[in-house]
Amino acid sequence: MALKDASAIDAELRAYLVPASQLARRPQPARLSSGVPALDQLLHGGWVRGAINELCGARSSGRTSLLYRSLATALRREETVALVDLHGSFDAHAALHLGLDLERLLWVRAEPAQALKAADLLLSAGGFGLLALDLGTSSLRVPSASWQRLQRSAEKQRTTLLVSAPASAAGFLATTSILLNRRRVHFEQEGGPLFTELEVQASLTRMRVGADDVSEAKPANENVPPPVVSLTPFHTRRLV
Secondary structure, three states: OHHHHHHHHHHHHHOOOOOHHHOOOOOOOOEEOOOOHHHHHHOOOOEEOOEEEEEEEOOOOOHHHHHHHHHHHHHHOOOOEEEEEEOOOOOHHHHHHOOOOHHHEEEEEEOHHHHHHHHHHHHHHOOOOEEEEEOOOOOOOOOHHHHHHHHHHHHHHOOEEEEEEOOOOOHHHOOEEEEEEEEEEEEEOOOOOEEEEEEEEEEEEEEEEEOOEEEEOOOOOOOOOOOEEEEOOOOOOEOO
16 A cells, blocks of 8 residues: 555656656856847956956956946946946046936945945845956955855845956955956047047856856867957046
């Protein structure tokens, strides 16, 4: 009798089993546009919501320009936006030039010891579509537990956390990581040298597809070079 009952239970369980071939593909996470089509294409639609995204690059790599463009794009899409800025390096004139509405931007200046705490408080408050953490040229040594706390808060609030730093700061807790390298600077010679355009190469160095699927990003065709992003300068001036 017991064996018969067990067989009946097995039959009931088999009714709920789905073959692997019939499993639906994992849904893609929600994205927030970076404001640069070539970069959005590399990111499969934009920065990932509810996650840590990294924008990395040395000085003069176009990192600040792309950060401001992401903030401006989010504001134009009626997102609530905040920027935690180390050392007060935020360039309001450059931000205006790139279309950032300063009256709708929450700007928080913080010292290195306070930066992550400020970001944590803003994330915990909720309601932000995009929170940017600009580490400038600093390479902070932060315990992974602090980044883990930020990652959990971003996921809970569905906030896009965008970290701008010289190199990867959040490490394995970042969902996406973009590395920028300056490729070429363009000048207009007529009337004296005029800085007109900066070309940077953007490489996707990390992408986490799902909570349990962490891998280093690799292009589908390794022979295809990373895309080149063209940026107009903040300040157009002639060199004397």
